Amino acid sequence: MSQVKAFREINDHNDPASTRCAIRNGYFTGQTAGMAPGYTQGNLAILPAKQAMDFMRYCQRNPKPCPLVGVSDTGNPMLPTLGHDIDIRSDIPSYNIYRNGELSETVTDIKSLWQDDFVTFIIGCSFSFEQAMMDGGIPLRHISENLTVSMYITSLETIPAGDFKGGTVVSMRPMTTRNAIRAVEITSRFPHTHGSPVHFGDPSAIGIKDINKPDWGDAQSITDDEVPVFWACGVTPQNAIRMAKPEICITHTPGSMLITDLPSIQDARLDD
């Protein structure tokens, strides 16, 4: 039985606050897909103040791969703009600690690592727009086949800021041209979760040598009547952080996101 299913069986409430409470108290340390449905989840990056301004500039300059959902005050672990009583030191299932760009440890709580100069960044993830595409009748192969979406480093360079730079990382979803058009319409309404695609069709046009060999995630089959459609991906800022090699950086472990109190449908507002 999966941890999510086990969690649900012992937990009547699947709302954001009680889900975070269970995570905070160590009852759940797995992936958050499917938890607190209808609420926005976000990627985590914690950086010392010394690098924070450049990283925030990097996100401002590259809003498709790095859509900022929230930024904490310096040294304050609470995120009042994203939900009630969110303490980023304990409310994510598991954390990766990077030192000088290298993964040093994985932990389920960062209270003992907290620094007075830490700034927390929460960056939109693809969960909301994938749900909207499926609600719009577009089948997503990686979900129906229970795979991790294919991700590739591309030749689309991001606009640098300080030490943060590198190619845009994209996720790929194969679909018919009819669904691809519909997917552009739907995802363009989700600016906080990467928005509309950056490319479709010929992978080599954006520097992808072999569509069957993703840099992250699983390969997906593409049928004769389908085109690959590419979206900017939240691995882009993680990659930029690794290249910048800050003394310390803390991220979520893949798939274990922050669950916020913001309804996902708010992502679909056209202008906020």
Added chain:
Amino acid sequence: MSQVKAFREINDHNDPASTRCAIRNGYFTGQTAGMAPGYTQGNLAILPAKQAMDFMRYCQRNPKPCPLVGVSDTGNPMLPTLGHDIDIRSDIPSYNIYRNGELSETVTDIKSLWQDDFVTFIIGCSFSFEQAMMDGGIPLRHISENLTVSMYITSLETIPAGDFKGGTVVSMRPMTTRNAIRAVEITSRFPHTHGSPVHFGDPSAIGIKDINKPDWGDAQSITDDEVPVFWACGVTPQNAIRMAKPEICITHTPGSMLITDLPSIQDARLDD
């Protein structure tokens, strides 16, 4: 003859680069409305690095009144993400210098005031979405009557960041309900120029005591078949800066904006 008209008569080219060149060389020191039509103009705020991170957080938390169009590197007067060879020390017609929250002087060039710790913020202004509304057939009274749009401080508190806080300042445009609906549709596509309205109808609901006495700009008549429609306004961050009383802050003088190389139509992208 207005300075803009005089400028046009001596200047064959009305593109952003040659317009900025004329401004840089002191040939034009007035208001920029109508110059380089079709290109995005932006409000200016320059702050020392000490306050810059909090101000950037303030903008992230309040995207409707403070839509960030560009942020410079610390100490670098150039803005490559907004256009070719933009030097913010000379490329705006005139600047207000605030010291400890008080206006201390107005100048046409800030080269002698530049500091190594300055960060430049460019914030979207209403020019692009006003043009889009007029193109959509919505008459705008302040433009047809050659007035400055009415602006009011409201009880809609912004989300604070550090010393930056205060009520949202709104601009008001009277229109028929039919045009108000159309205006919501049109302006929601311009997230970088304040986006959709924050209110329409009863002014007292957002703390405005007398619609005929704006806090900035001119009063406008409202006919029996019209409602007042309120948009978040770029005076909000200026107000927040004055309240934060930074040692030094440099802004554009009202109406004398930065002309960028970004086509206005790009503002209408749904997700960037």
